[in-house]
Amino acid sequence: MDFRLLWIIIKRDVKGSLAVSRSGRKGLILTALLWALSIAMVVGIFYGARKLFTFTEVQLQAFPGLRNVLDFNLLNVVAIFAFVMIFVTEMQMIYRMLYELGDLPFLLSQPIPIGTVFASKFLGAYVQVLLTNLMFTGPVWVAYGVARQAPLFYYPVALAGVALATLLACSTVSLMMVAVMGYIPGRRMKQLTITAGAVFGLIVVLISQIASRKMAEANVLDSLQQLGSMSLTQLRYLPSTWLVNMSLGLVPGFGVQALPGALALAFTSLSFTWLTVAVAGKQFLRGWSGASEEGTPIKRAGVRASSRPGARYTRPPLGRSLQGVSWALLKKDLTLMFRDPMTWYNLLVGVVVLVFFVLNVKGDAPDTAERLAIQRGMMLVMPAFMAAVSVGQMGGVSLSLEASRFWLLACQPCTGKEVFRAKMAYAFAAGAVLAVAYVLGVKIVGGVSMYPMWLSLLVVLTMVLAVSAFQVLLDSLFPDFTLRIAFGETKSSGKNAGKLLMNMLGSVGLVAGMAFVLLLPGFKWASRCLGSSALWVSLGILLLMAAGIFALAQRVAASRVDRYLTNWTSGSGS
Amino acid sequence: MIRAIELSKKYGSNEAVKNLNLEVKAGEVFGFLGPNGAGKTTTIKMLVGMLSPTSGTAEICGVDVFKYPVKAKSLIGYVPDSPDVYEKLSAREFLRFVGDIRRIEPSKCESRISEFLSLFGLEERADDLLGSYSHGMRQKVCIAQALLGEPKVMFLDEPTVGLDPRSARLVKDILRRFADRGGTVFLSTHILEIAERMCDRIGIIQEGQLIAVGTVDELRCKALGGTDQEISLEDLFLKLTGGEEYKELIKHLESEESL
Ligand SMILES: Nc1ncnc2c1ncn2[C@@H]1O[C@H](COP(=O)(O)OP(=O)(O)OP(=O)(O)O)[C@@H](O)[C@H]1O
Numbered sequence: 120m121d122f123r124l125l126w127i128i129i130k131r132d133v134k135g136s137l138a139v140s141r142s143g144r145k146g147l148i149l150t151a152l153l154w155a156l157s158i159a160m161v162v163g164i165f166y167g168a169r170k171l172f173t174f175t176e177v178q179l180q181a182f183p184g185l186r187n188v189l190d191f192n193l194l195n196v197v198a199i200f201a202f203v204m205i206f207v208t209e210m211q212m213i214y215r216m217l218y219e220l221g222d223l224p225f226l227l228s229q230p231i232p233i234g235t236v237f238a239s240k241f242l243g244a245y246v247q248v249l250l251t252n253l254m255f256t257g258p259v260w261v262a263y264g265v266a267r268q269a270p271l272f273y274y275p276v277a278l279a280g281v282a283l284a285t286l287l288a289c290s291t292v293s294l295m296m297v298a299v300m301g302y303i304p305g306r307r308m309k310q311l312t313i314t315a316g317a318v319f320g321l322i323v324v325l326i327s328q329i330a331s332r333k334m335a336e337a338n339v340l341d342s343l344q345q346l347g348s349m350s351l352t353q354l355r356y357l358p359s360t361w362l363v364n365m366s367l368g369l370v371p372g373f374g375v376q377a378l379p380g381a382l383a384l385a386f387t388s389l390s391f392t393w394l395t396v397a398v399a400g401k402q403f404l405r406g407w408s409g410a411s412e413e414g415t416p417i418k419r420a421g422v423r424a425s426s427r428p429g430a431r432y433t434r435p436p437l438g439r440s441l442q443g444v445s446w447a448l449l450k451k452d453l454t455l456m457f458r459d460p461m462t463w464y465n466l467l468v469g470v471v472v473l474v475f476f477v478l479n480v481k482g483d484a485p486d487t488a489e490r491l492a493i494q495r496g497m498m499l500v501m502p503a504f505m506a507a508v509s510v511g512q513m514g515g516v517s518l519s520l521e522a523s524r525f526w527l528l529a530c531q532p533c534t535g536k537e538v539f540r541a542k543m544a545y546a547f548a549a550g551a552v553l554a555v556a557y558v559l560g561v562k563i564v565g566g567v568s569m570y571p572m573w574l575s576l577l578v579v580l581t582m583v584l585a586v587s588a589f590q591v592l593l594d595s596l597f598p599d600f601t602l603r604i605a606f607g608e609t610k611s612s613g614k615n616a617g618k619l620l621m622n623m624l625g626s627v628g629l630v631a632g633m634a635f636v637l638l639l640p641g642f643k644w645a646s647r648c649l650g651s652s653a654l655w656v657s658l659g660i661l662l663l664m665a666a667g668i669f670a671l672a673q674r675v676a677a678s679r680v681d682r683y684l685t686n687w688t689s690g691s692g693s
Numbered sequence: 694m695i696r697a698i699e700l701s702k703k704y705g706s707n708e709a710v711k712n713l714n715l716e717v718k719a720g721e722v723f724g725f726l727g728p729n730g731a732g733k734t735t736t737i738k739m740l741v742g743m744l745s746p747t748s749g750t751a752e753i754c755g756v757d758v759f760k761y762p763v764k765a766k767s768l769i770g771y772v773p774d775s776p777d778v779y780e781k782l783s784a785r786e787f788l789r790f791v792g793d794i795r796r797i798e799p800s801k802c803e804s805r806i807s808e809f810l811s812l813f814g815l816e817e818r819a820d821d822l823l824g825s826y827s828h829g830m831r832q833k834v835c836i837a838q839a840l841l842g843e844p845k846v847m848f849l850d851e852p853t854v855g856l857d858p859r860s861a862r863l864v865k866d867i868l869r870r871f872a873d874r875g876g877t878v879f880l881s882t883h884i885l886e887i888a889e890r891m892c893d894r895i896g897i898i899q900e901g902q903l904i905a906v907g908t909v910d911e912l913r914c915k916a917l918g919g920t921d922q923e924i925s926l927e928d929l930f931l932k933l934t935g936g937e938e939y940k941e942l943i944k945h946l947e948s949e950e951s952l
């Protein structure tokens with residue numbers, strides 16, 4: 120490890136990332152939009168959390184022990200949420216930062232110790248993950264401190280705790296990647312192992328969450344009898360508990376000790392980081408070489424068949440009628456999607472989350488018509504929400520992903536409208552499959568009342584359609600043609616976390632808006648004004664919204680794409 | 694076939710191409726020469742219709758490139774200066790994709806693909822992902838892609854960069870034959886041998902301005918003011934683009950070396 124060189128690399132990375140945000144008017148708009156959305160989200164989370172903590176404070180004034188258990192649990196969930204986020208959304212970012220940054224060939228060709236190169240990339244990945252985590256969970260910790268009037272010292276300690284816990288998760292994930300990339304032979308095997316490892320990690324985290332909830336449920340009854348005496352010690356082995364204890368130790372009236380948690384957290388995260396860097400110093404180069412290696416031919420058997428002279432062309436399954444630009448593009452995008460290991464990783468994560476969602480959905484039969492409407496609506500909002508996130512990650516970057524290959528479209532006889540339709544179909548396909556799977560899953564397994572099947576599917580697909588159109592629109596307005604997301608593609612530029620985040624926030628915002636419409640029959644005033652037709656009114660508004668967004672997106676996005684097709688200043692995208 | 698009328702492009706305050714007027718006829722191979730950063734790539738992109746000019750127009754077979762881009766592009770085959778391709782598609786899939794976009798009849802498309810793949814010696818690797826291809830192999834795929842749609846006009850930006858001598862020869866032969874059958878070829882190159890042997894006419898661009906157009910012999914005559922002196926194209930190029938200063942520079946370097 121050479122700290123002087125490390126400092127030089129980091130300094131350049133920081134300068135580079137600052138330069139990006141200064142580029143052009145569009146860059147400024149994008150940055151401003153991102154900041155506005157982020158701030159809105161942070162403030163929203165803060166107020167929500169503070170309200171919740173004040174509410175429990177007031178409600179449980181007479182039972183401080185019970186309140187403490189509840190606090191402990193809430194914060195534990197927040198800590199675990201941060202870990203889950205790392206497995207669900209940050210995995211690919213870490214991989215990209217470690218193995219695919221465009222400057223790696225340059226750095227590795229310089230007289231710099233491999234461990235130092237790795238450390239600089241690891242640090243970059245860690246800072247990004249930490250910032251994202253702080254955006255989501257930071258406001259909750261602050262809100263807690265404010266609601267409980269914690270001493271000033273609580274805030275830096277909580278911050279340090281989150282930083283250490285993130286470091287622990289980051290280094291665990293990186294250690295696994297470095298080890299797999301270095302020791303497991305073959306590209307396919309590497310990807311498979313990383314995917315399996317991450318999904319396993321996700322499952323462990325989810326199970327530990329359920330376990331801690333179960334224990335805490337038992338504790339609630341206990342503590343009702345013996346107020347003040349908590350038996351949270353059973354959870355001592357969980358890193359999330361260390362984090363919570365470390366911070367709660369500083370809140371008055373809490374009987375836990377901060378020091379053991381802090382020590383345990385600091386010790387494990389620092390030693391894991393050290394181990395990661397040490398292993399990387401030996402294994403990073405080998406893993407990196409393997410990462411850029413392209414796989415053996417796909418479908419060996421099929422290859423021989425199709426290259427045999429006189430082999431007939433097999434028509435696309437939907438026949439000649441679908442030949443043409445949009446169809447060709449869609450086919451290409453779907454092929455690329457299925458070749459991208461990230462798709463399979465996301466699919467697996469999706470299945471795990473789906474299973475947990477379906478198994479944990481239960482509801483008592485609501486007593487009023489409004490409550491029933493809310494419950495039924497929520498059963499559709501959740502799938503739409505999950506689908507929206509993946510639409511944002513796939514359709515929301517589908518145009519940007521053409522990246523340096525955009526010349527090919529620009530020199531072909533195709534129109535912006537055709538390109539828009541293809542991207543739209545791609546985004547919609549990805550989201551629709553997911554949403555339908557969720558609805559069917561809940562319908563079959565879950566024990567809750569739902570709208571009739573056809574209505575449920577209609578509503579969910581309408582929402583996915585709107586989100587898809589919106590995402591393609593966003594991508595056409597703010598494309599980033601330097602974006603690379605897939606595993607194993609070279610020339611990456613690692614500044615796309617912001618764009619993905621914006622896509623996600625955009626999706627979530629839109630779904631929230633539509634959820635409001637969908638839940639209309641659940642509001643007293645609405646059901647009083649509209650009576651039993653409230654559902655149909657809200658459905659009508661929903662359909663109109665989706666049609667409007669689609670029409671707008673098609674108009675604007677098509678003309679934007681037309682502009683790119685006839686004025687392609689390579690790569691800069693401005 | 695190709696016409697540029699007062700074509701100009703500014704990047705900010707940098708004038709990359711200034712009032713370019715040019716005409717290339719059917720059956721002609723036109724070579725575009727010039728120092729680095731002279732505006733060759735910029736010109737080609739504008740003629741292809743993928744970069745809009747600051748002013749001026751261009752026509753391909755009488756079709757205004759900027760008014761009817763789709764119509765014009767259906768007449769054009771283009772090979773970019775760097776062969777960026779979808780790394781997760783195989784060569785065959787990549788070519789099929791282009792064939793689909795250009796609405797080539799599937800069975801015809803297949804036979805043309807096989808033809809090109811074997812022509813470029815890629816049939817063994819045709820079903821490997823393009824990510825595993827070398828630079829030269831990708832270049833060949835890009836050239837095949839441009840030829841696939843049976844264009845009337847081919848634009849090639851430094852087509853032989855990265856190709857081995859045998860493949861470079863193959864590409865030259867293919868382009869010559871394409872022109873002999875009535876197609877038009879517009880290529881930029883730094884290889885003077887290509888310009889001299891293969892191109893019917895050449896144009897030299899410097900700092901965005903077309904400073905000379907004509908056959909190599911015409912340019913020689915012009916540069917030497919009618920004297921019947923033998924001069925290599927390299928010297929001619931240096932003379933036209935003000936390369937005399939390089940000689941000074943080289944002398945200077947040599948004198949430093951001897952110190
Ligand atoms: N996207 C761009 N943004 C700003 N300026 C550009 C851009 N592309 C090219 N230029 C500028 O336009 C001018 C001409 O560039 P061009 O790429 O056409 O040169 P070229 O003749 O193809 O050079 P080379 O022989 O190196 O390929 C250069 O001064 C270059 O800096």
Ligand SMILES: [Mg+2]
Pocket residue numbers: 733734735774850
């Ligand atoms: Mg060039």
